[in-house]
Amino acid sequence: MSVSSPVLEAVGALKVFPGVTALDRASFALGQGEVHALVGENGAGKSTLIKVLTGVYRLDEGEIRYRGERVEFSNPLEAQRAGISTIYQEVNLVPQMSVARNLFLGREPRGRFGLIDFARMRERASEILRGYGVRADVRRPLGSLGLGAQQMVALARAVQADARVVIMDEPTSSLEPREVDKLFRTIAELKAQGRSVIYVSHRMEELYRICDRVTVLRDGRLVHTGPLAELERLRLISLMLGRDLAEVAAEGLTKFSGQHHSHAAPILQATGLRHRHVLDDVSLAVRPGEIVGLAGLLGSGRSETAKAIAGALPLDSGEVVVAGERVPGGSVAAAIRAGINLLPEDRKAEGIVPTLSVRENIVLAALPRLARAGIVSEGDVDRVVQKFMRRLRIKAAGPGQRVSELSGGNQQKVLLARWLAMNPKVLLLDEPTRGIDVGAKAEVQALIDELAGDGLAVLLISSDLEELVEGSDRVVVLRDGAVAGELDGAGVTEDKIMAAIAGDNDD
Amino acid sequence: MSLFSGRRARAAALLAAAVLVASGCAKSEDTAASPAPGGSEAQQQVVKTPSGPAGAGCTIAQHGATKFDLKTGVVGFSQSEKEANPFRIAETQSIKDEAAKLGIANLKVTNAQSQFSKQISDVQQLIAQGAQLLVIAPLNSDGWEPVLQQAAAKKVPIITIDRKINAKHCTDYLTFIGSDFVEQGRRAADQMIKxxxxxxxxxxxxxxxxxxxxxxxxxxxxxxxxxxxxxxxxTFEQTGEFAREKGQQVTEQLIQSNPDIDGIYAENDEMALGAVTALKGAGKKAGDVKIVSIDGTRGAVQGIVDGWIYGVIESNPRFGALAFETAQKFLDGESIPEKVIIADREYDESNAEGSLSQAY
Amino acid sequence: MTDTALRQGAPDRTRVITWLQDYGVYAAVAALLLFNAAFTPHFLAVDNFRTQLVQVTPIVIVALGMALVIGTEGIDLSVGSVMALAASVVALYLGYGALPAIAMAVLAGALVGAAGGTLVAVVGVQPIVATLALLVGVRGLANVFLPQLKEFTNPTLVALGSDSVAGVPIVVIVAVVLTAAVAFLVKRTTFGRQLVAVGGNRAASRLSGLPVRRVLMTVYILSGMLAAVAGVLATSRLQASDPTSLGLFMELSAITAVVVGGTPLTGGRIRVLGTVMGALLMQLLQATLIKHNLPQSWTQMAQAVIILAAVYAARERR
Known part of the structure; x- marks a missing residue:
């Protein structure tokens, strides 16, 4: 169970928040030179553990030991100075500052008189980033880079700091496959140098590819720790979910049932969508009860297609027709009235309203329907909220809890509830399962399936090919803003999707 | 920049239209008591101390200015604050009226809108425009060096009115014409004692x-x-910031916590009038609390007539006649003292009604 | 406030701060009242409370509008100038009678609000810049309409400022009614919910089909109208229109009341009653220091301390 000489360890860690015991006397030990997977469902306590290790939170009981000594970091900076670097799921750098500044923030190369030596800083920054496959003008603001590139800058920054321990929280969630490879190579290098990595991810494949050991948390408690290779994939999932092995095996890894054959006329028809530099004559149709997957790399126009259909991206030309009626372009309200609802990709920036409660978030779009003469009917609101909280199994202390306090998966369910409350005809789901844990992912997938079963038309965008293949009846593949292929029925396989993305379709 | 889009232009047009509409069909209340601008004849200033300390005078020879004819020369007047209170209105009006009366053709008037930096540049511009005499109502007493240097280089005499400039007599400025504020305070005290x-x-x-x-x-x-x-x-001293509303608010607090107060000394008329409103609101009767104030605006003098204010010490804003008279004397070769302190009148129930038309 | 928390025993710092942000302003008001009851002569008189309430009325009304604007992650610096504009418009139209004059003043406030709302919602100017321009421009406009203080004798307007109904001054009744109306607007109407959503996450609100522009526009118009009402009330109390000094620095007092009342400047949350309490706290503080004849600089320093405490509590919460 234990590691011979742990670099970083938490012993009997207890952390209580109002209403929740986030860490329930959990222990964790990270050995030197190992890549250690930290897994668990939402609310299992992974984030809390990381925050406790890096000085964001303080323990109520128990202790943190770093290199054999008891430590109490009062803030992340102190932990970083001691050699513990963290890369968060959401890039936590300064978007307005230049790439170079971000890379060296807090340890800029100094010239004479202690002034920042900008020339040297820029030079070294480009050099370092080239090593990570990022070719960008390091003088430009970080925010002008894509999410993936930003993530790489964050990685480079964390590794550059003389870190003994690097903590990565869902580092691949916004990376391209090429970037993922780069990341894994970097992790291997870190390991070879005797540094340690804590790796948090929901992607099983990744875990098995790079991790030596695994620690599983559930409900704030330690349920398993040991070498990863010895642990079967299904066994690991059952540990995380606390469910029976057989049950997991029977249900498969995703929750999609497969096909919903539908021969009804398409309810959504988008034709010739164009937006300069982004969309080039994209057309697609979805029937009621059908799940159409939309595949493609980042920047292929996937999200933009969805936004254009939902009225959030003005069109240069093209039209969207729902149930035979043309939807006026460029107006979200009009699209919603027509029954088109978009679950946006960036849950935090475009989805939840963090200051409001679960209840207010669920009914946000439906408010006018739940009001008479502009006055909200609280009874109607309560009914809708109760119905969807139960139906989607939203885990919250109550409808009044702030949505920002929920786990990612539950936030996603709140957003789904927001749209289901509108009785939509067409659901556009942009990465509905990204960044949420296995259990919630399965629930969301099952739900999408169920919705399609109820006759909803679903457009599913995902960078998880497995999800696309198992979930979709048809898949439309985009490349460079144009449709590069369409796969149907038995033709929907990962290989074919990848071939279409790569552009060597031989259909 | 698309800032000047059609929408913005429309908004601007809308606003302009609003102004026109608002002023076009406006109809304000007819109040008999509404003060009409007092004639400048009404209350010209009288010199109280025509000569300063012996030997401290300044002649044109000492100063170095060139003699010129006021009627044809360029005279600059720099006002400090917006003409939005009776004192400033009367002050600017008096300078303009007197210049007209004397036939001074080239009077240039500026207003600094209570911004000191603007007043400095105003005066610098007046000098650049060839002003041969400067009359300044300074906003501040300090910070005038840049102007004084330019004026000294061109030997332009400066007369400051109502506030002083901290600088050297004769070399930097010619004279200060104004009230003695300490003396005003003493006289207000005398009235209060009475x-x-x-x-x-x-x-x-x-x-x-x-x-x-x-x-x-x-x-x-x-x-x-x-x-x-x-x-x-x-027993009590709190700032009313020379404003009516503040004077009213502070007085309301005062009569709550100190109901036994006998008199209120307001350092200007506006605060006194605010105090009157507060006393009325608290159910007091005229004369219950004796109010003495300083300035001599028409509203305050009316207050004496109505019995709410006991007495008012004047701070005369009509500097025009005295300023140009002093300038003429200087140009004629007479010696001008460092300070010309003016005699301020005072109003009480014996003369208020009769003097009402002369108050500003 | 949960059982777990109580069992935990150890007072969590964040919980203390959360409590302070939620109820600190009430506690502070209560503390000041107790202090005055004990140490200030004649404090526990009905007249005194009436005075405090009457004086705080304009700030409360302006702060209500400010709270709405701040709830959308905006700010309205033009409120003081709108008060001045209302004062001058009232004087300008008093010849038609008090009610038409007041209506014109409120209309003027709505127009200024519409101008600010247009700049913010349509043109996309930052609220602080847009309303700063109005702060300067509208004060100038007020002075153009009415260059100097003008007294009036209109009995209706005078009565509005000085009469009471059942012992409660009319201006206070107006403030109470407006507070209730704004509280209702925020808590119970679609508009109120949409308002805080827009402030909490504008992108999400837009993608949820909310009428973001209309909400922003309406908020600035409401703020302008409320400021105009405050200007009318202040004018009626002064029995004179004073566009030069009426409402000077009012924007700061209003923002202070809102922030001290626990509404975060980052938007997405509005505390109506807290705002009223914030205004009352500042008023009581000033009254306390005046009644004890302490210099004004003390008031300013005490206010600064309270603002810092409020902002600190708000920061820690996130």
Whole structure:
């Protein structure tokens, strides 16, 4: 169970928040030179553990030991100075500052008189980033880079700091496959140098590819720790979910049932969508009860297609027709009235309203329907909220809890509830399962399936090919803003999707 | 920049239209008491101390200015504050009227809108426009070096009115014409002593903090009370910032917590009028609390007539005649003292009604 | 406030701060009242409370509008100038009678609000810049309409400022009614919910089909109208229109009341009653220091301390 000489360890860690015991006397030990997977469902306590290790939170009981000594970091900076670097799921750098500044923030190369030596800083920054496959003008603001590139800058920054321990929280969630490879190579290098990595991810494949050991948390408690290779994939999932092995095996890894054959006329028809530099004559149709997957790399126009259909991206030309009626372009309200609802990709920036409660978030779009003469009917609101909280199994202390306090998966369910409350005809789901844990992912997938079963038309965008293949009846593949292929029925396989993305379709 | 889009232009047009509409069909209340601008003849200033300390005078020879004819020369006047209160209105009007009367053709008037930096550049521009005499109502007493240097280089004489400039007499400026604020405070104290028969509790509504007018009016009042009427106790002093609303609010608080107050000394008329509103609101009757104030605006003098205000010490804003008279004397070769202190009148129930038309 | 928390025993710092942000302003008001009851002569008189309420009325009304604007992650610096504009418009139209004059003043406030709302919602100017321009421009406009203080004798307007109904001054009744109306607007109407959503996450609100522009526009118009009402009330109390000094620095007092009342400047949350309490706290503080005849600089320093405490509590919460 234990590691011979742990670099970083938490012993009997207890952390209580109002209403929740986030860490329930959990222990964790990270050995030197190992890549250690930290897994668990939402609310299992992974984030809390990381925050406790890096000085964001303080323990109520128990202790943190770093290199054999008891430590109490009062803030992340102190932990970083001691050699513990963290890369968060959401890039936590300064978007307005230049790439170079971000890379060296807090340890800029100094010239004479202690002034920042900008020339040297820029030079070294480009050099370092080239090593990570990022070719960008390091003088430009970080925010002008894509999410993936930003993530790489964050990685480079964390590794550059003389870190003994690097903590990565869902580092691949916004990376391209090429970037993922780069990341894994970097992790291997870190390991070879005797540094340690804590790796948090929901992607099983990744875990098995790079991790030596695994620690599983559930409900704030330690349920398993040991070498990863010895642990079967299904066994690991059952540990995380606390469910029976057989049950997991029977249900498969995703929750999609497969096909919903539908021969009804398409309810959504988008034709010739164009937006300069982004969309080039994209057309697609979805029937009621059908799940159409939309595949493609980042920047292929996937999200933009969805936004254009939902009225959030003005069109240069093209039209969207729902149930035979043309939807006026460029107006979200009009699209919603027509029954088109978009679950946006960036849950935090475009989805939840963090200051409001679960209840207010669920009914946000439906408010006018739940009001008479502009006055909200609280009874109607309560009914809708109760119905969807139960139906989607939203885990919250109550409808009044702030949505920002929920786990990612539950936030996603709140957003789904927001749209289901509108009785939509067409659901556009942009990465509905990204960044949420296995259990919630399965629930969301099952739900999408169920919705399609109820006759909803679903457009599913995902960078998880497995999800696309198992979930979709048809898949439309985009490349460079144009449709590069369409796969149907038995033709929907990962290989074919990848071939279409790569552009060597031989259909 | 698309800032000047059609929408913005429309908004601007809308606003302009609003102005027109608002002023076009406006109809304001007809109030008999509404003050009409007092004739400049009404209350010209009288010199109280025509000569300063012996030997301190300044002649044109000492100063170095060239003689010129006021009628044809360029005269600049720099006003400090917006003409939005009776004092400033009367002051600017008096300068303009007197210039017209004397036939001064080339009078250039600027207004600094209460911004000191603007006043500095105003005066610099007046000098650049060839002003041969400058009359300045300074906003501040300090910070005038850049202007003074330019004026000295061109030997332009400067007369400051109502506030002083901290600089050297004769080399930097010719003379200061104004009231003695300490003396105003003393005279207000005399009236208060008379009103209360030398006994009672008095509150002071101070002017804006950090202003020499406030300091000096307070100093004079307190000195005189201490010297002449030791039985008068000053129990309360709070700033009303020379504003009516603030004077009203502070007085409301005052009469709540100190209901036994006998007199209020307001360092300007506006605060006194605010105090009157507060006293009325608290159900007091005219004369219950004796109010003495300084300035001599028409509203305050009317207050005496109505019985709410006991007395007002004037601070005469009509500098025109005296300023140009002093300038003429200087150009004629006479010696001009460092300070020309003017005699301020005072109003009480004996003369208020008769003097109402002369108040500004 | 949960059982777990109580069992935990150890007072969590964040919980203390959360409590302070939620109830600190009430506690502070209560503390000041107790202090005055004990140490200030004649404090526990009905007249005194009436005075405090009457004086705080304009700030409360302006702060209500400010709270709405701040709830959308905006700010309205033009409120003081709108008060001045209302004062001058009232004087300008008093010849038609008090009610038409007041209506014109409120209309003027709505127009200024519409101008600010257009700049913010349509043109996309930052609220602080847009309303700063109005702060300067509208004060100038007020002075153009009415260059100097003008007294009036209109009995209706005078009565509005000085009469009472059942012992409660009319201006206070107006403030109470407006507070209730704004509280209702925020808590119970679609508009109120949409308002805080827009402030909490504008992108999400837009993608949820909310009428973001209309909400922003309406908020600035409401703020302008409320400021105009405050200007009318202040004018009626002064029995004179004073566009030069009426409402000077009012924007700061209003923002202070809102922030001290626990509404975060980052938007997405509005505390109506807290805002009223914030205004009352500042008023009581000033009254306390005046009644004890302490210099004004003390008031300013005490206010600064309270603002810092409020902002600190708000920061820690996130």
């Amino acid at each position: 009103a209360l028969d030398g006994k009672g509790k008095v509150a002071i509504l101070l002017g804006a903090p950090g202003n020499n007018v406030t300091t000096e009016r307070t100093q004079g009042f307190k000195e005189q009370i201490a010297a002449k009427a030791p039985d008068i106790e000053i």
